[in-house]
Amino acid sequence: MVYQGKPSAGCQNCRKRKIKCDEAVPACSQCINTKRQCPGYVPRFDLVLRDQTKAVRRKAQRKKQQQDEGPKLPSPPQSASSEEPASTTWAFVNPGGDPSRAIAKRYSSNEPVPRMFNDFPEQQAICAFFLDFVLLPRHPDSNQGHLEHLLPLYANTSAESPLSLATSSVALMISGGSPTRRNDQQLGRTIFGKALQKTRAAIRNAAESRKDETLMAVLLLGLFEKITTTATAPSDVQRSNMARTHNAGAAALIMHRGPENCKSSLSVGLLFSVRSQLVEHAIEEGTSFKRCPDGLSAMFKSLPQNAAARLTSAAINIADLRSGAKSALLLPRNSDSEKEVNALLEYAISVDLLVAAWPDSLAEEWMWNSAEHFELPPASVSRDAYIYKDRMDVYVDLWVESIWNAYRSARMKVVTIILDCIAWLGKPFEPQWYWRDIYAKMITQEMVDDMCASVPYALGTKTLGGPRDRKGVEYPYNGTQKASENHRRAAAALGGWHLLEPMKTSLKTTCLREGQKEWVKAQMARIWRIYSLQAAEGNADPMYDRYSFDFPF
Numbered sequence: 001m002v003y004q005g006k007p008s009a010g011c012q013n014c015r016k017r018k019i020k021c022d023e024a025v026p027a028c029s030q031c032i033n034t035k036r037q038c039p040g041y042v043p044r045f046d047l048v049l050r051d052q053t054k055a056v057r058r059k060a061q062r063k064k065q066q067q068d069e070g071p072k073l074p075s076p077p078q079s080a081s082s083e084e085p086a087s088t089t090w091a092f093v094n095p096g097g098d099p100s101r102a103i104a105k106r107y108s109s110n111e112p113v114p115r116m117f118n119d120f121p122e123q124q125a126i127c128a129f130f131l132d133f134v135l136l137p138r139h140p141d142s143n144q145g146h147l148e149h150l151l152p153l154y155a156n157t158s159a160e161s162p163l164s165l166a167t168s169s170v171a172l173m174i175s176g177g178s179p180t181r182r183n184d185q186q187l188g189r190t191i192f193g194k195a196l197q198k199t200r201a202a203i204r205n206a207a208e209s210r211k212d213e214t215l216m217a218v219l220l221l222g223l224f225e226k227i228t229t230t231a232t233a234p235s236d237v238q239r240s241n242m243a244r245t246h247n248a249g250a251a252a253l254i255m256h257r258g259p260e261n262c263k264s265s266l267s268v269g270l271l272f273s274v275r276s277q278l279v280e281h282a283i284e285e286g287t288s289f290k291r292c293p294d295g296l297s298a299m300f301k302s303l304p305q306n307a308a309a310r311l312t313s314a315a316i317n318i319a320d321l322r323s324g325a326k327s328a329l330l331l332p333r334n335s336d337s338e339k340e341v342n343a344l345l346e347y348a349i350s351v352d353l354l355v356a357a358w359p360d361s362l363a364e365e366w367m368w369n370s371a372e373h374f375e376l377p378p379a380s381v382s383r384d385a386y387i388y389k390d391r392m393d394v395y396v397d398l399w400v401e402s403i404w405n406a407y408r409s410a411r412m413k414v415v416t417i418i419l420d421c422i423a424w425l426g427k428p429f430e431p432q433w434y435w436r437d438i439y440a441k442m443i444t445q446e447m448v449d450d451m452c453a454s455v456p457y458a459l460g461t462k463t464l465g466g467p468r469d470r471k472g473v474e475y476p477y478n479g480t481q482k483a484s485e486n487h488r489r490a491a492a493a494l495g496g497w498h499l500l501e502p503m504k505t506s507l508k509t510t511c512l513r514e515g516q517k518e519w520v521k522a523q524m525a526r527i528w529r530i531y532s533l534q535a536a537e538g539n540a541d542p543m544y545d546r547y548s549f550d551f552p553f
Contacts, residue, residue, distance in 0.1 A: 009159050012039045023158045041158070121175070121184050122168055122191075129171035132493040136486055141363070142399035144308035146219045146273035149266050153213050162202050163213045165195035166220035173227045174493075177532050178469070192224055203253065210257050215270050218250050222277070250274045272309060279312050282319035283413070286326045307366065308403050311358050315410045317351045325417045329424055338425065345421035349436075352414045352443075358407060366400055368393040368454075371476030377461055386461060388452040388519050392476045398490045401454050402498035408447040409502040412509055415440045415447075419511070441511040448506045448516065451499075455523055458495035464529055496527035 010021025014030050021028045027038035134147050150167065157163045172188030175181050199217045202208040254262070254274055262271050282288070305313065321344075328344045331337035371392045376383060383390075395401040418440045427433040460475040460483075470492035475483035483491075503520050506512070 009041055011041055121187060122172060125171040125175035125184055126168060128175060132489055136490050138399045139396055141307040142403055144272055144276045146216060146270055149269045153216050157213055162195055162198040162217040165191050165198060166217045169195050170220050170224050173224060195221060212266055212270060215253050218253060219273060251278060276312050279316055283315060283322060286322035288320045288323040307362055310361055311403060311407055314355045314358055317354060318410055318413055321348055321351050321417060329420055341421055341424055348414055348418045348421060355410050355414060365396055368395050369478060372478045374456060374476040375474045386456055391453040392456040393453045394457050394476055394478060398494060401457060405451055405454060405502040408451050409505040412444055412447050412505050415444050416509060444509050444511050448512055451502050451506060455499060458491055458499055460491060462530055463526055496530050500527060
């Protein structure tokens with residue numbers, strides 16, 4: 001596909017008459033005023049990825065070359081055709097789009113020619129966003145986010161709709177994570193402001209507020225806020241307030257829509273996403289999930305249960321458990337507080353048993369396998385930089401791996417509370433609790449080891465570059481078939497995000513073997529380099545001390 005400019009999304013009548021179409025629904029104002037029958041609009045995603053004939057491609061290339069070269073472009077040296085080898089390419093490099101600054105530069109066959117037609121960052125970012133984050137195949141039992149439902153909604157929305165603008169803002173912020181596309185983030189912030197205004201207007205409209213498009217726009221705006229927090233490194237309170245605001249808005253919109261508007265498969269998928277985000281935030285905050293309104297809880301309970309949803313259902317109890325631990329473990333020691341901590345300990349053990357039963361419900365294909373091969377860079381780089389204790393596992397896909405790590409993170413959180421309760425009661429050496437203490441520490445080590453073994457599958461040998469840079473990156477594999485292109489694309493874009501939350505949880509445990517926390521910190525630093533995440537200026541401590549971001553894919 002050759003890009004030939006921003007596609008017109010107007011109706012066919014306006015395009016034939018060569019006038020501006022306002023793309024109103026169900027008919028544009030131009031057709032209404034002239035009493036014509038409006039034929040409707042071509043889906044915008046089809047326009048961006050439209051096919052072109054050879055004649056159209058040649059015409060577009062000639063027109064674009066004339067625009068970019070200008071009237072007075074320097075010519076390559078005359079000797080280029082006779083003295084240079086056939087593998088040499090001459091290209092006009094046009095810095096900043098200014099024709100007066102265009103220069104002819106020679107590139108050898110092993111040196112890539114830069115992209116010269118780079119005037120439409122929004123369309124490029126959107127295409128990359130759909131290819132790298134939305135359209136990748138995933139195991140159906142791992143669906144728990146909202147991006148897998150974006151395409152059918154986006155394909156039928158207008159250019160200036162809240163959903164379209166929210167999608168553009170998120171795509172540009174992600175694209176701006178690449179060192180060569182920093183300006184995309186500023187454009188993304190500008191479009192985010194427009195998307196926010198349009199979404200507020202849609203929420204106030206009785207009909208628009210009940211549409212799936214509006215709920216998806218709200219979820220995407222929340223995703224945009226989560227992405228931007230990585231650049232500003234806000235305080236825990238600010239970050240929590242932002243998450244609480246967006247989650248409360250999405251929950252209120254679900255309640256307003258009512259059960260009658262949550263029956264389609266797409267609506268159910270969005271409901272899954274809202275529930276997952278509410279549970280994650282409640283666990284992070286240590287807020288009881290019992291505060292969820294009864295009407296919303298009833299809608300959540302009616303949802304079909306895939307593997308990801310079953311884990312979320314079990315993890316709901318962790319929010320209540322952490323809420324109780326925040327108060328009980330700070331009480332002064334007396335008979336009443338001992339009874340409360342003992343009750344908390346028994347509850348923590350029951351929650352651990354509930355979460356530990358989740359793997360028993362999984363299909364055989366969900367189980368990971370030890371990798372046989374992993375082609376590492378030259379020996380100048382230590383093997384330990386990529387692999388912990390010579391263990392590396394492979395999974396069905398990246399999303400299955402991320403849900404396994406969510407399970408490990410959940411168990412680490414529960415087991416940490418069990419150990420804290422035993423320590424508070426001062427009973428680590430009593431026969432009743434001695435083996436429970438040993439078992440809890442063993443489970444913690446097992447969960448962290450399994451998480452560390454998943455790092456090569458998610459990150460491979462990638463150390464630098466943006467989310468789209470996957471050239472030369474190797475991943476562990478079995479047999480003779482290396483990692484698929486789908487996995488390379490997904491891992492480059494999402495692999496690090498999926499690891500951050502379980503890594504952060506592992507660093508809060510207290511019973512790991514020597515050197516393991518340092519290895520986890522080094523992997524987090526690698527993720528920060530890949531996605532251009534940085535600690536606040538002047539803060540020498542790693543960001544994991546204040547970092548609480550989970551990419552919801």
